[in-house]
Amino acid sequence: MFGLDKADTRTxxxxxxxxLLAPFILNPFPTDSALAQFNxxxxxxxxxxxIFGIFAVxxxxxxxxxxxxxxxxxxxxxxxxxxxxxMFKLLSFNIIPAIALSILVTGLFSLAIGxxxxxxxxxxxxxxxxxxxxxxxxxxxxVLSNPSFNLTNGETGLQVYASDxxxxxxxxxxxxxxxxxxxxxxxxxxxxxxxxxxxxxxxVCAFFMIVAFYIAMRIFRSPFGLMxxxxxxxxxxxxxxxxxxxxxxxxxxxxxxxxxxxxxxxxAAMDPLAGAERMQWTASGxxxxxxxxxxxxxxxxxxxxxxxxxxxxxxxxxxNDNVLHTWFSLMPESIENFLVTxxxxxxxxxxxxxxGLMFMLIVIFLPGGLVDGGTRIWNKITGRNRTSPDVVxxxxxxx
Amino acid sequence: MGILEIxxxxxxxxxxxxxxxxxxxxxxxxxxxxxxxxxAGKSTLLNCLIGKLLPDTGTVTFExxxxxxxxxxxxxxxxxxxxxxTPEIFSTLSVFENxxxxxxxxxxxxxxxxxxxxxxxxxxxxxxxxxxxxxxxxADKRNAIAASMSRGDKRRxxxxxxxxxxxxxxxxxxxxxxxxxxxxxxxxELLKEIEEKRGITMVIIEHDMHVVFSLANKITVLAQGTPxxxxxxxxIKGNLKVQEAYLGGAHE
Ligand SMILES: Nc1ncnc2c1ncn2[C@@H]1O[C@H](COP(=O)(O)OP(=O)(O)O)[C@@H](O)[C@H]1O
Ligand SMILES: [Mg+2]
Numbered sequence: 001m002f003g004l005d006k007a008d009t010r011t012x013x014x015x016x017x018x019x020l021l022a023p024f025i026l027n028p029f030p031t032d033s034a035l036a037q038f039n040x041x042x043x044x045x046x047x048x049x050x051i052f053g054i055f056a057v058x059x060x061x062x063x064x065x066x067x068x069x070x071x072x073x074x075x076x077x078x079x080x081x082x083x084x085x086x087m088f089k090l091l092s093f094n095i096i097p098a099i100a101l102s103i104l105v106t107g108l109f110s111l112a113i114g115x116x117x118x119x120x121x122x123x124x125x126x127x128x129x130x131x132x133x134x135x136x137x138x139x140x141x142x143v144l145s146n147p148s149f150n151l152t153n154g155e156t157g158l159q160v161y162a163s164d165x166x167x168x169x170x171x172x173x174x175x176x177x178x179x180x181x182x183x184x185x186x187x188x189x190x191x192x193x194x195x196x197x198x199x200x201x202x203x204v205c206a207f208f209m210i211v212a213f214y215i216a217m218r219i220f221r222s223p224f225g226l227m228x229x230x231x232x233x234x235x236x237x238x239x240x241x242x243x244x245x246x247x248x249x250x251x252x253x254x255x256x257x258x259x260x261x262x263x264x265x266x267x268a269a270m271d272p273l274a275g276a277e278r279m280q281w282t283a284s285g286x287x288x289x290x291x292x293x294x295x296x297x298x299x300x301x302x303x304x305x306x307x308x309x310x311x312x313x314x315x316x317x318x319x320n321d322n323v324l325h326t327w328f329s330l331m332p333e334s335i336e337n338f339l340v341t342x343x344x345x346x347x348x349x350x351x352x353x354x355x356g357l358m359f360m361l362i363v364i365f366l367p368g369g370l371v372d373g374g375t376r377i378w379n380k381i382t383g384r385n386r387t388s389p390d391v392v393x394x395x396x397x398x399x
Numbered sequence: 400m401g402i403l404e405i406x407x408x409x410x411x412x413x414x415x416x417x418x419x420x421x422x423x424x425x426x427x428x429x430x431x432x433x434x435x436x437x438x439a440g441k442s443t444l445l446n447c448l449i450g451k452l453l454p455d456t457g458t459v460t461f462e463x464x465x466x467x468x469x470x471x472x473x474x475x476x477x478x479x480x481x482x483x484x485t486p487e488i489f490s491t492l493s494v495f496e497n498x499x500x501x502x503x504x505x506x507x508x509x510x511x512x513x514x515x516x517x518x519x520x521x522x523x524x525x526x527x528x529x530x531x532x533x534x535x536x537x538a539d540k541r542n543a544i545a546a547s548m549s550r551g552d553k554r555r556x557x558x559x560x561x562x563x564x565x566x567x568x569x570x571x572x573x574x575x576x577x578x579x580x581x582x583x584x585x586x587x588e589l590l591k592e593i594e595e596k597r598g599i600t601m602v603i604i605e606h607d608m609h610v611v612f613s614l615a616n617k618i619t620v621l622a623q624g625t626p627x628x629x630x631x632x633x634x635i636k637g638n639l640k641v642q643e644a645y646l647g648g649a650h651e
Contacts (some may be wrong), residue, residue: 003517004517005519023638069602196428215515218514218515218517220520220536221517221518222513222514222515222516222517222518223503223507223511223513223516223521223587224511224512224513224514224516224519225514226492226498226500226503226518227503228490229489229491229492229496230489230496230500232491233489233490233491233492234487234488234489234490236487237488237489237491238500239470239471239472239475240449240471240472240475240480240481240487241472241480241500241501241504241560241564242472242475242476242501242504242505242508242509242564243472243500243504243509243510244470244472244509244510244545247510247512250508251512251514255514285614315459
């Protein structure tokens with residue numbers, strides 16, 4: 001189906017199902033229970049799962065498939081957001097022109113940056129991309145924001161003001177929308193003690209994520225994708241086999257840049273704001289972590305990694321001492337205080353610490369990331385011995 | 400005039416004259432062997448033919464046009480393929496994928512932006528690769544990851560990758576080095592068959608005299624970067640200069 005083989009179709013349908021049912025799956029705990037803290041099924045976070053999923057899936061095409069580690073991909077995320085907000089300012093709050101421009105502008109931007117950075121490979125390529133991203137950040141933060149030419153609105157961040165022209169707005173809504181469907185519209189379904197939220201913005205993001213994932217799948221299974229994997233393995237052999245690696249790496253770079261642009265555009269579509277901090281090197285590092293954590297070079301790894309990190313960032317960071325005290329309130333006072341003291345550094349502002357530890361454990365014990373872990377568990381259960389279901393299997397002739 | 404003409408090629412590495420005034424003409428449809436002791440400059444000469452190295456002086460023409468300064472992929476697209484002294488393969492990919500890449504390169508040229516076509520739909524390519532693997536006796540290893548195979552198999556794989564491209568000129572750098580006797584004989588048979596069936600012109604560098612004398616139509620002896628003798632195999636056998644070159648140099 002969809003031009004995919006059986007196993008891939010299954011993976012694809014699985015991703016669609018999980019995505020569409022996310023409002024249920026991510027909300028396993030009753031609203032009033034102590035564990036409601038761990039529910040991730042609220043619109044803002046679910047949107048982020050999808051958006052950063054897109055970002056990581058695109059990044060994986062460059063890093064996981066082609067073997068080029070970019071440390072500057074957040075620049076494309078930021079450019080995508082700025083482009084989208086400009087469309088809101090000039091045209092209307094309709095997200096379609098905004099997202100289209102995000103993809104187009106980041107495509108051109110990554111073409112220029114890729115053309116220069118891809119003259120080098122390995123660590124030098126990484127450093128070049130990092131340098132470019134930091135330059136972009138500096139430009140957005142100060143250079144491109146002055147009274148005579150204000151493209152980014154500097155520190156404050158780019159946003160839509162009532163005085164903006166919005167030429168096509170007419171009587172359209174005052175918040176971001178898809179031909180009238182407002183992004184922040186949410187329906188809540190109450191079932192017993194549970195409350196499930198269905199948000200328009202989330203389903204728009206989910207749609208783009210599914211399309212983005214599908215395209216990535218097709219790329220993985222195409223001759224083009226095979227050449228990218230060949231570049232990662234042995235570029236010398238590739239050249240002596242009559243293939244020019246440069247346009248291949250450049251195409252991979254631009255494609256992953258456009259994925260980042262789409263993600264940036266969606267971020268702005270959910271919340272019409274763009275700030276320079278979105279382009280910071282820490283943001284570039286985050287997508288590297290997501291990809292490695294989930295499983296670089298696998299299909300669903302980057303999605304898992306993105307979900308994992310965003311969950312931690314949003315859930316663990318909210319657990320403060322008060323929450324801890326309520327959890328352990330049944331214990332004797334001294335034990336309660338002791339436990340809170342022990343756990344305190346790992347939650348709240350310390351969520352980075354927990355994430356860092358988990359990252360180390362995964363890299364050391366599961367070099368293939370979460371997908372690798374999943375496969376091992378699956379093998380244990382079924383007693384079979386197969387490699388990751390979504391690392392590219394040896395091609396069989398078409399049935 | 401030969402399909403490959405090398406004229407007055409010189410190459411220095413710092414103070415070392417790796418190639419000195421090399422003149423060589425390879426006739427179309429022949430197997431031309433280059434022999435010589437270790438360090439004689441044989442691999443360096445091949446490197447000058449495939450765009451890995453640029454000679455300091457001299458000319459190299461293939462089918463009448465100069466190939467100096469062309470990129471490796473451009474030279475391959477003209478019809479020159481090379482088997483390296485240490486196998487260069489895509490070690491993390493399967494045997495089948497390795498050969499398939501070479502096959503795509505031959506059919507689609509040096510770059511093709513086709514991210515949405517499916518490999519599974521490429522019946523012609525699959526058939527061609529399958530046939531090639533049968534020809535080199537590797538059909539049973541089609542799904543093996545290239546890195547996991549023996550050195551002899553890697554070399555055979557690399558040869559399959561070159562052959563599937565139907566090159567006009569095949570350059571082989573010590574294709575049987577490190578192979579067991581039986582494997583060596585298989586390789587000789589394979590190369591003979593290629594020569595007879597497809598008439599591919601070959602330049603072969605070899606240490607194993609058994610291989611050289613079973614295959615070559617013509618032999619050039621290289622010593623310290625310079626050809627000292629060029630003749631048919633039967634004449635080379637008794638040549639004094641050759642014996643000197645070998646006795647003087649380090650013989651493997
Ligand atoms: N890239 C290089 N840089 C410096 N010296 C080299 C290089 N390649 C080969 N040489 C030297 O050139 C000489 C010829 O080497 P080579 O062509 O590999 O000999 P062989 O006939 O054994 O294949 C050797 O002395 C070798 O050390
Ligand atoms: Mg050599």
